[in-house]
Amino acid sequence: MGMQSVAVACGALTLCLALTTATNPGFVVRITQAGLDYAQEQAIASLEKKLAQLKLPDISGDSRVLRVGKVHYELSRLRLRDFHLPYSRITPISNKGLQVSISNAFAELDGDWRVKFLFIRDHGSFDLRVENIYIKILLRLGSDTSGKPTISTPDCSAHISKVRVLFSGKLGWLYNLFHSVIERRLRKILEDKVCDKVAMSVYNELQTYIRTLPVTARIDDKIGIDYSLVAPPRATAQSLDADLKGEFYSLGHRSPVPFSPLPLAFPSDHERMVYFGASSYFFNTAGIAYHEAGALVFEITEAMIPKDVEFKLNTSVFSAFIPQLEEKYPNMPMKFRASTPTAPFLTVGEGGISFQPIVDVQAYAILPNSSLAPLFLLSLTGNVSAVINVRSGRIVGSLDVGRIRLSLKDSAVGTFQVRMMQSLINILTSSTLLPRLNARLDEGFPLPLLDRIQLSNILVRFHQNFLLLGADVRFQPRR
Known part of the structure; x- marks a missing residue:
């Protein structure tokens, strides 16, 4: 191969690499x-x-x-x-x-x-x-x-x-x-x-x-959002569009996201002054960031169960399904530790946001000396859907869980039929775990807004691969 041919081949390869590494935004802001x-x-x-x-x-x-x-x-x-x-x-x-x-x-x-x-x-x-x-x-x-x-x-x-x-x-x-x-x-x-x-x-x-547009937004002591521009804002005949990275990350250790954002087929809506497009990439990096930061670990004790739920978290209750518990750990309090073995992966479509998380639930008996004795490890999965809204310039939401499916991954107290404790796990999930998750989601995540901008007349629509939020804006002068 001649030098000219080598140069042409290298040029073509460089062009292909440039095209394949083009950065799609995880979050889009459109000003109409x-x-x-x-x-x-x-x-x-x-x-x-x-x-x-x-x-x-x-x-x-x-x-x-x-x-x-x-x-x-x-x-x-x-x-x-x-x-x-x-x-x-x-x-x-x-x-x-x-x-x-x-x-x-x-x-x-x-x-x-x-x-x-x-x-x-x-x-x-x-x-x-x-x-x-x-x-x-x-x-x-x-x-x-x-x-x-x-x-x-x-x-x-x-x-x-x-x-x-x-x-x-x-x-x-x-x-x-x-x-x-x-x-x-x-x-x-x-x-x-x-x-x-x-x-x-x-x-x-x-x-x-x-320049008051936030490049990063700190969520808490573990998580932040990257709202930096991936390209200069571009004007079209009808609007001004800004492509943002739109990526959650762990403050302790930021590792590369193992997938890339897909292109957003942004609709030509013009009823509101501003639109926000939050892609599935945006939501899925949240799951990765919280998982990497160890924030998706929840402990459930009897003190967390609401008083109106007639349920005692102890071995006597569970011995009805696992007779060995009464023999080894009679009438002892229990603790559950729920965690996600992998980051949850969400899908965004016209029907809304949904995912099927896998949650490992490790059960322990609390011994008289306060040490923990591992009892059994359950794997939980089910259909979860999310309701999304905007309040005070923040994306807020809540989760709704469908029927939970159980399987036994490990046991120190012998085998047993997990389907027998389906109702108990449902009570634990709905009364303790879900309210804690929804309380965090109700605090919300900040939208990329300039200083002293307030949103009103909120619109929420779901599209393939992204959530569309529309709003009118009002500038609040300093007093």
């Missing part, structure tokens, strides 16, 4: 046009205040006036009284970013003037109204090495089509003779200042704000 419009309203209100604080420089120069000659003028203490941006629109532009268009803006200023020509000096005040201001801003979205979003303004243009200035004072009429010269200078200064202020606001405020 309605969401962009709301964000724009908040940003424009802030920009309006910033533009009203523009500091304008003093202006001076010479101008020749017919039948008067050369006139030296000075404009000082220029003050912006207000700056209004009544009409604006934000538009996602594919492969570029977001374009903000502002039209028919206007501003009002006042200031002082001073004039000198021949041997005459005078001064006074003036009012200025700037109308038909058109501003176009391109916002480019990206991500840094930590996976946080970035934003910049590669392009900003401002055009003022109308400036009206009215001078007062004894020689105000003189200024009005060469107002066009002054208006041109004021127009140029304002156009430059507007874009400077836009760039500064984007860098100092908008950039700072969007």
Whole structure:
């Protein structure tokens, strides 16, 4: 094989590897046009205040006036009284970013003037109204090495089509003779200042704000969620999409996930301002993380059984099914330790979230000296379904367990028919284990939200391979 052929083969292999290692997101955030419009309203209100604080420089120069000659003028203490941006629109532009268009803006200023020509000096005040201001801003979205979003303004243009200035004072009429010269200078200064202020606001405020999107969210002292961007946010004709890693991990030891997220066939819903797509990968990494952290181990003692359940967790009760217990460990309290030999694997489909976990339940007798004597090891499995909702910016849920199937894996007290204790295991599961799991799920897991964003009008839908959450948003200003 020639060198050229080797190069072609290596290139093809590199391309194939690049394609096969492309990272699909485990979690997707979509901001619809309605969401962009709301964000724009908040940003424009802030920009309006910033533009009203523009500091304008003093202006001076010479101008020749017919039948008067050369006139030296000075404009000082220029003050912006207000700056209004009544009409604006934000538009996602594919492969570029977001374009903000502002039209028919206007501003009002006042200031002082001073004039000198021949041997005459005078001064006074003036009012200025700037109308038909058109501003176009391109916002480019990206991500840094930590996976946080970035934003910049590669392009900003401002055009003022109308400036009206009215001078007062004894020689105000003189200024009005060469107002066009002054208006041109004021127009140029304002156009430059507007874009400077836009760039500064984007860098100092908008950039700072969007970086409040959490890259990681700590769940407890064992588990975290990775919400870092796997690619820069991308604009489409109808929305802005952000692809996040969407991966739970153990804080003690983070090991690679043994499978990859599948592509999400995100629907074109637009009823809500924002949508979250949580893939089956997202939920399954939760199972792996909790399993690796040793958090899926539960002990059941009699003290945990609700008082309204007429059930004693001791060898006397179980000796009805295992006669050997009464002989070896008469009337002794018992303890169960439930654990998962492998991480549970969930499936997400149009019918919801379901899985069939395998739980090992080791039974012990608690001896008079408080040591534990192993009795038997059961394997439990059954159909489990999950109900999902959103509350206070967190994904919350609860589990419902169907019929539990038992099998005996090991026994230190001889063989016995496990089906005889089916009802007792059901009581233990429904009264102790399930409530503990549901209490944890009710605490929820945080969604990737910017600071001071509140969700309302929640929508929950299940699709093949992912859960779709929709919501409207409201920005809560600081008090």
